[in-house]
Amino acid sequence: MTTATNRLESTLAGIRMKTPVWTASGTFGFGEEFADFVDLAQLGAIVVKGTTLAPRRGNDGVRIAETPAGMLNSIGLENPGVDFFLADILPRITSYGMNLVVNISGSSAEEFGELAARLDVPGVAGIELNVSCPNVKDAGILFGTSATAVASVVRAAKDRTQKPVILKLSPNVTDIVPIAQAAENAGADALSLINTLTGMAIDIHTWRPVLGNITGGLSGPAVKPVALRLVWQTAKAVRIPVIGMGGIRTAEDAIEFFLAGASAVSVGTANFVDPTVTMKIIEGIDTYLEERGLRNIQELIGHLKT
Amino acid sequence: MTLPSYAVEAEILESKHVIPGVYQLTVAAKEIARTAQPGQFVQVLIERSFLLLRRPFGVADTDPNKGTLTMFYRLIGKGTRELSKLKAGETVNCLGPLGHGFDLDARQPLLIGGGMGLAPLILLARRFNGKAVVLMGGKNRPEVFWSELFRPLCTEVLVTTNDGSAGVKGFPTDLLPSLLEQGNHDRLFVCGPQIMMEKVSEIASRFSVPCQVSLERHMACGLGACLSCSIDTKSGKRKKVCKDGPVFWVEEVL
Numbered sequence: 001m002t003t004a005t006n007r008l009e010s011t012l013a014g015i016r017m018k019t020p021v022w023t024a025s026g027t028f029g030f031g032e033e034f035a036d037f038v039d040l041a042q043l044g045a046i047v048v049k050g051t052t053l054a055p056r057r058g059n060d061g062v063r064i065a066e067t068p069a070g071m072l073n074s075i076g077l078e079n080p081g082v083d084f085f086l087a088d089i090l091p092r093i094t095s096y097g098m099n100l101v102v103n104i105s106g107s108s109a110e111e112f113g114e115l116a117a118r119l120d121v122p123g124v125a126g127i128e129l130n131v132s133c134p135n136v137k138d139a140g141i142l143f144g145t146s147a148t149a150v151a152s153v154v155r156a157a158k159d160r161t162q163k164p165v166i167l168k169l170s171p172n173v174t175d176i177v178p179i180a181q182a183a184e185n186a187g188a189d190a191l192s193l194i195n196t197l198t199g200m201a202i203d204i205h206t207w208r209p210v211l212g213n214i215t216g217g218l219s220g221p222a223v224k225p226v227a228l229r230l231v232w233q234t235a236k237a238v239r240i241p242v243i244g245m246g247g248i249r250t251a252e253d254a255i256e257f258f259l260a261g262a263s264a265v266s267v268g269t270a271n272f273v274d275p276t277v278t279m280k281i282i283e284g285i286d287t288y289l290e291e292r293g294l295r296n297i298q299e300l301i302g303h304l305k306t
Numbered sequence: 307m308t309l310p311s312y313a314v315e316a317e318i319l320e321s322k323h324v325i326p327g328v329y330q331l332t333v334a335a336k337e338i339a340r341t342a343q344p345g346q347f348v349q350v351l352i353e354r355s356f357l358l359l360r361r362p363f364g365v366a367d368t369d370p371n372k373g374t375l376t377m378f379y380r381l382i383g384k385g386t387r388e389l390s391k392l393k394a395g396e397t398v399n400c401l402g403p404l405g406h407g408f409d410l411d412a413r414q415p416l417l418i419g420g421g422m423g424l425a426p427l428i429l430l431a432r433r434f435n436g437k438a439v440v441l442m443g444g445k446n447r448p449e450v451f452w453s454e455l456f457r458p459l460c461t462e463v464l465v466t467t468n469d470g471s472a473g474v475k476g477f478p479t480d481l482l483p484s485l486l487e488q489g490n491h492d493r494l495f496v497c498g499p500q501i502m503m504e505k506v507s508e509i510a511s512r513f514s515v516p517c518q519v520s521l522e523r524h525m526a527c528g529l530g531a532c533l534s535c536s537i538d539t540k541s542g543k544r545k546k547v548c549k550d551g552p553v554f555w556v557e558e559v560l
């Protein structure tokens with residue numbers, strides 16, 4: 001398996017990473033599901049599925065649909081709840097030696113604060129605030145599209161935890177920059193983007209929506225150009241690090257995100273296609289740096305020539 | 307205990323058009339063939355196609371010595387159409403063996419299958435070393451081509467067809483009560499259409515015969531990560547078809 005050289009080592013919001021390759025929330029379970037395929041300790045961090053205060057059963061009916069070069073999902077934040085995570089899951093997975101970032105979702109700023117407080121425990125490397133899940137009616141999206149709401153959620157979390165707080169941005173907005181800046185000003189330690197783009201698919205034989213939830217979140221290669229553009233716009237506008245994601249499945253894809261200004265990249269849907277993909281991406285980035293005589297990934301980040 | 311899964315480039319050894327719309331695919335995948343248990347499945351990636359996601363298919367049979375793995379699939383949509391175009395010598399990427407298979411602890415097993423649900427029962431019958439009876443249903447004579455595959459593996463092969471063109475006219479569930487009345491079976495293993503599994507489950511509970519069913523849900527990863535295939539269970543606990551199943555005890559899920 002991969003042995004990453006120190007060309008790939010860096011620190012992001014205080015999180016020391018062997019490589020700048022993360023896995024995206026909701027696409028990598030708790031990491032352990034991929035232990036047969038991936039040396040989990042080589043990943044920069046794994047981001048755990050969206051966690052809420054109470055358990056959630058998620059949406060009914062068909063929850064995924066394949067679309068051209070992508071997929072729609074409407075899982076609806078199914079998760080066992082934060083208490084179960086802390087008591088049953090966290091102790092089991094710490095032995096893998098990976099940086100664990102917990103993605104959290106709440107229906108009020110207070111809930112985000114409460115979750116951040118409960119997760120301020122050893123074994124958790126950081127908190128990612130999901131204010132942009134398109135699949136949940138009561139939570140998320142409303143926060144993600146308003147700069148003031150995003151700021152209040154970030155402050156609520158920062159007040160209650162010592163851990164680095166990452167704000168995950170929604171692509172479903174007219175202008176991402178003011179929202180990113182509001183998060184930065186409210187004290188976010190990093191930004192991650194993009195979450196999925198809202199979409200839908202229809203079965204023309206039954207005249208019904210393919211997804212039980214009617215609409216869902218689009219991810220995979222289809223969203224990459226949009227994600228790259230948003231990462232570039234955001235990285236230019238803030239001083240905190242940006243974690244870029246959306247459709248990454250090769251080292252070349254990842255390098256585009258670094259050039260656009262991402263300090264780390266996160267791999268989502270591609271894990272479903274090839275469970276070993278993150279290791280291939282790490283190897284590919286390392287080879288790219290070596291071939292170009294670059295000593296560190298920092299020499300790529302934000303070096304887009306315009 | 308969970309054995310490891312593998313993602314392997316699997317050369318296609320044979321792709322056979324068995325009856326209209328149904329294909330038999332045999333690939334070289336020695337790691338998977340060595341450890342696959344009846345009821346487990348593989349996620350097949352058709353590389354160099356425009357498709358993104360893998361497609362799940364049951365492990366129908368294996369030859370651990372030759373390192374081969376056989377699946378049967380019906381043409382449904384884009385993925386199975388692409389798969390059917392591939393020829394011997396080309397490759398698919400197989401991820402598996404995945405999931406939780408059948409419990410092999412039975413003295414007089416009765417296997418009940420309808421349509422493509424018969425595929426995983428082949429390996430199950432093989433593991434029972436000739437002591438299983440299989441009860442199968444299909445639309446018509448071509449759709450019960452399976453009977454020839456089960457004959458060398460089972461003590462008895464019982465066939466029903468909807469149109470009566472082979473075996474008894476009707477459904478497997480028409481024959482089931484009289485079979486269970488004789489008290490010859492201590493375990494039922496069922497894979498087929500939802501409605502068939504529900505009816506079998508009803509009859510099984512009437513005769514108090516423990517019964518396992520194999521479920522199907524849309525899934526992306528097959529590894530328990532994406533949560534596409536979550537189901538409710540009787541206990542209220544959510545389970546994943548890909549990881550906790552696809553095989554479940556009937557009272558847990560129906």
Ligand SMILES: Cc1cc2nc3c(=O)[nH]c(=O)nc-3n(C[C@H](O)[C@H](O)[C@H](O)COP(=O)(O)OP(=O)(O)OC[C@H]3O[C@@H](n4cnc5c(N)ncnc54)[C@H](O)[C@@H]3O)c2cc1C
Pocket residue numbers: 065066347359360361362363364365377378379380381382383384385386387422425426521522523524525552
């Ligand atoms: C555990 C398991 C084992 C299976 N074993 C077999 C088998 O041995 N033989 C066989 O013929 N079929 C089997 N199926 C069903 C098979 O996976 C689908 O028929 C196949 O995925 C259809 O793909 P498509 O691209 O041709 O159809 P499309 O309709 O174009 O597929 C679109 C999407 O829906 C998914 N999908 C469509 N139908 C199903 C379904 N019934 N179950 C799960 N996903 C579906 C596809 O995977 C794809 O992501 C199994 C399904 C599961 C979950």
Ligand SMILES: Cc1cc2nc3c(=O)[nH]c(=O)nc-3n(C[C@H](O)[C@H](O)[C@H](O)COP(=O)(O)O)c2cc1C
Pocket residue numbers: 024025026027049050051073075077103130133168194195196218219220221223245246247248266267268269270532
């Ligand atoms: C099945 C699935 C579940 C997801 N669940 C979450 C989630 O719980 N929280 C979250 O912030 N993002 C979630 N996402 C979004 C991903 O983390 C990621 O932002 C998005 O998929 C874009 O990356 P990709 O194209 O590489 O998949 C999910 C995505 C998928 C496909």
